[in-house]
Amino acid sequence: MSKIYTVLLADDDPDYLFQVAFYLRKAGFEVMAVESQAEAEQVIARMKPDIAIFDLMMESDDSGFILCYKIKRKYPEVPVVLATAVSRETGITFGLSGGQDREWIRADLYLEKGVRPEQLELELRKLLKI
Amino acid sequence: MAQLKILVVDDEPGIRSGVSRILGNFHVTYPFMDEDYTFNILEAATGEEGIEIIDRVMPDILLLDNKLPGIQGVEVLEYVRKKNYDIVVAMITSYASIDVAVKAHNDGAIDFIPKPFTPQELKASIEQITKQQYLRRITHKLKVEGRKVRFQFLSVLSHELKAPLNAIEGYLRMMQERQMGDSLDEYASAIERSLQRIESMRNLIMDLLDFTKVNFERQMEKMQNVNLKELVSMAVVTVSPYAIHKDIRFETSVNGCETIWADPNDFEIILNNLVSNAVKYNKPGGTVTVSVDCNENEFTIRVADTGIGMNSEERDMLFEEFSRIRNDKTRNISGSGLGLSIVKKVVDLYHGVINVESSPDRGSAFSVIIPMSQVSNLKTGI
Numbered sequence: 336m337s338k339i340y341t342v343l344l345a346d347d348d349p350d351y352l353f354q355v356a357f358y359l360r361k362a363g364f365e366v367m368a369v370e371s372q373a374e375a376e377q378v379i380a381r382m383k384p385d386i387a388i389f390d391l392m393m394e395s396d397d398s399g400f401i402l403c404y405k406i407k408r409k410y411p412e413v414p415v416v417l418a419t420a421v422s423r424e425t426g427i428t429f430g431l432s433g434g435q436d437r438e439w440i441r442a443d444l445y446l447e448k449g450v451r452p453e454q455l456e457l458e459l460r461k462l463l464k465i
Numbered sequence: 466m467a468q469l470k471i472l473v474v475d476d477e478p479g480i481r482s483g484v485s486r487i488l489g490n491f492h493v494t495y496p497f498m499d500e501d502y503t504f505n506i507l508e509a510a511t512g513e514e515g516i517e518i519i520d521r522v523m524p525d526i527l528l529l530d531n532k533l534p535g536i537q538g539v540e541v542l543e544y545v546r547k548k549n550y551d552i553v554v555a556m557i558t559s560y561a562s563i564d565v566a567v568k569a570h571n572d573g574a575i576d577f578i579p580k581p582f583t584p585q586e587l588k589a590s591i592e593q594i595t596k597q598q599y600l601r602r603i604t605h606k607l608k609v610e611g612r613k614v615r616f617q618f619l620s621v622l623s624h625e626l627k628a629p630l631n632a633i634e635g636y637l638r639m640m641q642e643r644q645m646g647d648s649l650d651e652y653a654s655a656i657e658r659s660l661q662r663i664e665s666m667r668n669l670i671m672d673l674l675d676f677t678k679v680n681f682e683r684q685m686e687k688m689q690n691v692n693l694k695e696l697v698s699m700a701v702v703t704v705s706p707y708a709i710h711k712d713i714r715f716e717t718s719v720n721g722c723e724t725i726w727a728d729p730n731d732f733e734i735i736l737n738n739l740v741s742n743a744v745k746y747n748k749p750g751g752t753v754t755v756s757v758d759c760n761e762n763e764f765t766i767r768v769a770d771t772g773i774g775m776n777s778e779e780r781d782m783l784f785e786e787f788s789r790i791r792n793d794k795t796r797n798i799s800g801s802g803l804g805l806s807i808v809k810k811v812v813d814l815y816h817g818v819i820n821v822e823s824s825p826d827r828g829s830a831f832s833v834i835i836p837m838s839q840v841s842n843l844k845t846g847i
Contacts, residue, residue, distance in 0.1 A: 351628075351632060392624075
């Protein structure tokens with residue numbers, strides 16, 4: 336990879352954050368890891384990442400949705416991944432295939448937490464077209 | 466302004482137009498309602514026509530004459546009940562034959578409007594029915610929301626239980642795949658974090674056990690004399706390994722009475738939670754003050770700390786299940802977010818209140834105040 340791509344990664348579980356950041360750095364990405372919606376918003380205000388991965392539930396139940404909305408408003412071209420364990424736990428499913436979901440969940444990809452590191456890397460490369 | 470649909474089924478055109486005229490500009494207000502109700506009147510001359518309209522537009526209220534040319538009013542009523550429609554039915558009847566009245570009542574007609582009726586009589590009946598319908602729907606809505614709360618509780622719970630498992634699994638895989646190299650030293654923090662997650666999960670499970678122990682009702686056979694000095698020192702001993710680690714000092718006092726009449730389990734839950742929080746959210750070298758006081762009217766447990774405290778917004782969410790105050794100061798403190806909601810439930814059992822005083826960076830004080838009558842043995846006068 337000639338260009339170094341920057342990933343903005345937000346998750347309030349410090350261990351999950353550490354593990355994903357570890358694997359992404361190993362895969363050659365530069366990672367800005369933050370533990371809250373508020374910190375992620377500060378990063379978005381300051382700089383433009385190449386791609387973003389947001390946890391759904393942080394300070395509030397919809398932190399991930401709010402971050403999706405805010406980053407897309409400022410940088411419409413930055414791909415966004417929503418990573419959450421919500422559907423496994425609640426049985427609620429919301430993929431991004433339906434047009435209606437796509438309209439209000441402004442993410443490019445919806446990923447189940449616990450996806451294998453290689454799979455995550457693959458998905459990021461697809462979204463970044465590299 | 467909300468609108469209810471009323472269907473009048475009567476073969477006399479005069480009755481139908483009379484109802485339309487009287488209720489056309491009538492509206493019902495009720496102190497608990499958000500808005501006034503007005504009425505949209507639909508008419509049917511026969512039972513068959515009535516059933517067709519019921520299936521098509523689903524009225525809220527049905528005014529039903531019993532004596533109809535084809536099928537009778539009670540048969541329309543039966544149809545509504547069989548289909549389980551949410552419709553309030555009132556019978557309009559000129560002669561109240563007892564067996565029709567009984568049958569109609571058994572099938573769920575809630576009112577009888579005598580024919581001929583005055584506009585006032587009709588309005589009074591409709592007002593009554595509207596209020597009943599409103600209350601029924603509110604009750605139904607609350608029941609549905611009750612289910613939603615339970616669902617939320619379970620999904621948050623499973624999230625809280627799975628998150629540490631995922632974290633520990635992740636670290637184990639890193640080790641299995643030797644992601645950080647071959648030396649065990651590289652994995653020291655991964656091991657430390659795994660142990661911490663296990664510890665917090667254990668706390669959550671213990672709290673859940675407490676949660677199931679509190680039956681949300683008092684069990685009279687478990688009531689006994691509870692020695693307050695023992696109760697306080699048990700709570701202090703339980704948390705002392707952690708307290709020693711953080712260099713926390715305890716000051717305890719019991720005044721006014723030696724025992725109370727209660728389920729010891731309930732008061733262990735109250736004291737253990739308050740005292741362990743007071744240590745957990747304290748600063749290193751801080752103090753925890755536990756005082757228990759009885760006077761004629763009240764039994765008070767007060768637990769104060771010299772810790773990080775909280776602001777008023779944080780204080781408002783304290784007693785909600787799984788609510789944990791998240792900020793830089795609490796980041797490294799593990800908790801289930803259940804402790805205080807359990808304490809609140811136990812205190813409720815004894816008709817008590819729990820008060821919180823707190824200021825950021827200076828500390829918090831929790832006071833549980835229970836009416837003396839709730840913790841006295843009336844038979845022996847203790």
